Amino acid sequence: MSFSLIARDIAESPTLALNEKARKLKEAGELVIHLGAGEPKNKAPIAALLSASAKLTEGDVKYTPTEGISMLRRAIMRYTEENYNRLPNSDNVLVSNGAKQALYNVLFSILNPQDQVVILSPYWCSYPEMVKMLQGLPVIVKPDDENFNQRVEDIDDYVTGDTKAIIVNSPNNPSGKVYSKEFIAELVQYCEERGIWFISDDIYHKLIFDGTQWPNPYDYTTKDLENTRVISINGISKLYGMTGFRIGWVIAPRKMIEILINIQSQITSTTSILLQSAAAGALTGVQSTVENLRLQMQNHRDVMMQELGTFDGVRVVQPKGTFYCLADFRAYGSSSVEISKFLLKKAKVVTVPGVDFGMEGYLRLSFCGPIKGIKEGVERIKWALDPNSPNEIYIGERKLVRDWL
Ligand code: PMP
Ligand code: GLU
Numbered sequence: 001m002s003f004s005l006i007a008r009d010i011a012e013s014p015t016l017a018l019n020e021k022a023r024k025l026k027e028a029g030e031l032v033i034h035l036g037a038g039e040p041k042n043k044a045p046i047a048a049l050l051s052a053s054a055k056l057t058e059g060d061v062k063y064t065p066t067e068g069i070s071m072l073r074r075a076i077m078r079y080t081e082e083n084y085n086r087l088p089n090s091d092n093v094l095v096s097n098g099a100k101q102a103l104y105n106v107l108f109s110i111l112n113p114q115d116q117v118v119i120l121s122p123y124w125c126s127y128p129e130m131v132k133m134l135q136g137l138p139v140i141v142k143p144d145d146e147n148f149n150q151r152v153e154d155i156d157d158y159v160t161g162d163t164k165a166i167i168v169n170s171p172n173n174p175s176g177k178v179y180s181k182e183f184i185a186e187l188v189q190y191c192e193e194r195g196i197w198f199i200s201d202d203i204y205h206k207l208i209f210d211g212t213q214w215p216n217p218y219d220y221t222t223k224d225l226e227n228t229r230v231i232s233i234n235g236i237s238k239l240y241g242m243t244g245f246r247i248g249w250v251i252a253p254r255k256m257i258e259i260l261i262n263i264q265s266q267i268t269s270t271t272s273i274l275l276q277s278a279a280a281g282a283l284t285g286v287q288s289t290v291e292n293l294r295l296q297m298q299n300h301r302d303v304m305m306q307e308l309g310t311f312d313g314v315r316v317v318q319p320k321g322t323f324y325c326l327a328d329f330r331a332y333g334s335s336s337v338e339i340s341k342f343l344l345k346k347a348k349v350v351t352v353p354g355v356d357f358g359m360e361g362y363l364r365l366s367f368c369g370p371i372k373g374i375k376e377g378v379e380r381i382k383w384a385l386d387p388n389s390p391n392e393i394y395i396g397e398r399k400l401v402r403d404w405l
Pocket of ligand 1: 038097098099100101124169173201203235236237243246247248
């Protein structure tokens with residue numbers, strides 16, 4: 001069979017692949033601990049469920065406008081006004097199948113073959129693959145220091161006449177880093193002056209800890225929504241833990257939204273009205289889920305930091321948002337894929353190799369699962385890697401003895 005060069009070059013999403021692997025191992029009776037997961041365990045808000053089930057009961061399930069139902073677009077407009085201090089018009093909003101499709105549509109609308117997109121490392125694993133799917137060139141900029149800080153003067157070294165966009169994800173998946181307001185302000189200015197799109201992936205912007213202020217990129221441009229180069233991507237997956245509802249959106253100039261609608265109308269048309277109704281319900285309902293999730297994740301973060309703190313060979317920067325941390329495991333090997341495989345085989349713990357996020361030798365550890373799993377997961381990792389830890393461990397009823405260190 002012959003497949004296109006582009007298709008053959010695209011890697012599988014490692015995060016989704018690991019979810020599947022963990023599920024299969026659990027089904028097979030293995031006591032797996034999933035520190036790879038990118039979704040919290042909470043139930044969807046009741047307002048979301050009621051709103052979707054009302055539509056289902058009415059049997060009113062048809063195509064909707066490609067850009068999304070007006071009830072949801074209005075809710076997104078209000079959300080944007082409240083959280084970004086900008087009130088978009090309805091024609092600045094497009095609803096997509098998750099933030100993932102929203103982002104892909106945006107890249108589709110701006111890239112010609114060989115155009116470049118600057119991606120700040122560590123980065124979410126799908127960014128480079130999406131750029132490659134569109135025949136563009138991902139240009140990775142490594143952080144300036146071990147705290148994952150970036151500097152505009154370093155980014156400037158990677159910008160060429162073919163640079164169409166810079167993708168910024170803050171709070172950052174996989175590191176939990178929140179970029180400083182000085183950095184965001186400078187980078188927004190830089191993009192506005194050069195006509196480069198500043199694509200702000202804000203999917204974790206409310207999952208933020210310790211009173212940290214989220215730098216809102218729109219605060220640093222004087223241009224209005226029709227003329228700014230700032231584009232915001234957001235969605236309900238992380239905000240309400242509604243990952244399976246597949247609703248995300250873009251806020252962009254009207255002219256871009258028109259193109260995005262054309263693209264989406266030829267690929268997926270609209271998203272399901274049931275899911276759009278659920279999203280509208282979540283956005284207009286009681287907002288306690290968001291704060292509850294945030295507090296829970298902050299607490300889980302503290303537990304994860306405490307556990308990793310007892311692990312001499314591992315270095316980790318405290319995340320200020322998201323539900324991930326990116327820990328440096330280079331003391332235990334140079335290949336993150338090998339370390340991750342080893343941990344799954346020996347300790348039945350799922351982790352995501354840092355190489356998929358541009359940071360070889362690191363592992364992404366998620367703390368969105370239960371506290372018991374975080375504690376036991378780190379204990380098992382320590383047992384597998386650290387010669388100073390006791391060499392026996394119980395996984396369920398099974399006693400395992402370490403014989404490789
Ligand atoms: N951006 C980042 C940084 C993510 O981690 C994810 C994964 N959920 C997405 C975008 C896509 O989110 P969605 O579920 O809305 O497609
Ligand atoms: N974004 C999540 C993660 O990074 C979910 C999986 C995905 O969409 O890639 O784990």
